């Protein structure tokens with residue numbers, strides 16, 4: 001059995017708790033969260049409860065810890081795990097700022113402690129199938145990509161104040177998943193231009209953004225996101241893989257290459273019948289149905305391997321930091337109305 005501790009038993013933490021308790025090879029050995037509700041919750045599950053993470057880590061000595069805390073707390077808790085060489089799954093974003101992400105990354109690399117960042121979509125059947133399709137060369141070199149995440153969160157979601165302040169917002173809470181998928185499927189992002197807005201919800205953080213993206217391999221992309229618009233165009237709906245959202249089958253991401261195009265999550269590949277055809281010929285549509293495994297279960301399976309040092313993290317701290325840098329580039333590009341280089345942003349934040 002793999003002994004796992006949960007630090008932060010809020011919205012996603014309780015989902016992790018449910019996944020661990022249902023897993024045949026994992027045991028939930030502690031819940032750490034200072035809130036009275038979490039104490040009650042731990043008692044319901046019959047799991048030892050701790051108000052402070054340091055004491056819990058020393059006493060319980062878990063094989064791995066899942067950090068599901070407000071973004072601003074990821075660094076101190078990750079550092080506590082790393083200093084004890086305890087593998088951790090840090091919910092995304094790895095941290096709320098790049099200096100903080102650098103400190104986690106360097107500490108993890110120096111100590112050799114495995115850190116997996118919770119970009120769960122990389123464990124999703126549709127994203128895996130898209131990755132295989134691209135790597136097999138079926139799309140040819142990618143030319144242009146376009147995606148959307150447009151959904152409407154309920155007002156009381158923002159009662160948790162951290163979601164409305166710097167470190168929260170639709171960019172760090174949601175867009176970061178899309179950026180991670182784009183980096184994974186298309187390649188490293190070179191630079192970003194963006195318009196950002198907080199006009200709909202009126203918080204200090206953004207609720208809506210539009211992006212123009214240049215990838216290092218020359219592919220160009222666009223993306224729009226909002227947490228306050230009604231639409232079925234978001235991976236949470238189209239994949240059928242999200243934990244607490246309905247499945248609305250359809251597409252939210254479009255990848256177009258020299259040979260063919262692919263839409264996700266409906267997984268239609270569009271191509272010409274032969275290489276001499278072009279825009280005046282009808283396209284052939286193939287359905288590339290992915291396998292049916294469950295994203296979050298796959299992520300937990302992987303974390304168990306990582307905790308036992310049997311697999312390297314699919315999304316390392318450094319990888320998660322690059323996704324964070326590209327996401328923060330959106331915010332900066334919007335604020336300063338300019339093109340932002342992701343590599344420059346990362347280098348500027350590196351501790352000397």
Ligand SMILES: NC(=O)c1ccc[n+]([C@@H]2O[C@H](COP(=O)([O-])OP(=O)(O)OC[C@H]3O[C@@H](n4cnc5c(N)ncnc54)[C@H](O)[C@@H]3O)[C@@H](O)[C@H]2O)c1
Nearest residue numbers: 008009010011012013032033034035068069071091092160
């Ligand atoms: N990957 C995903 O699908 C996904 C989904 C939702 C949230 N998240 C991420 O997970 C993290 C948590 O988000 P959430 O929506 O569950 O937040 P939440 O506010 O619902 O829960 C956070 C929990 O942390 C607890 N907490 C606060 N201070 C603590 C401390 N010092 N020690 C221990 N516990 C403490 C709170 O009491 C609360 O129960 C965020 O980083 C968020 O971005 C990821």
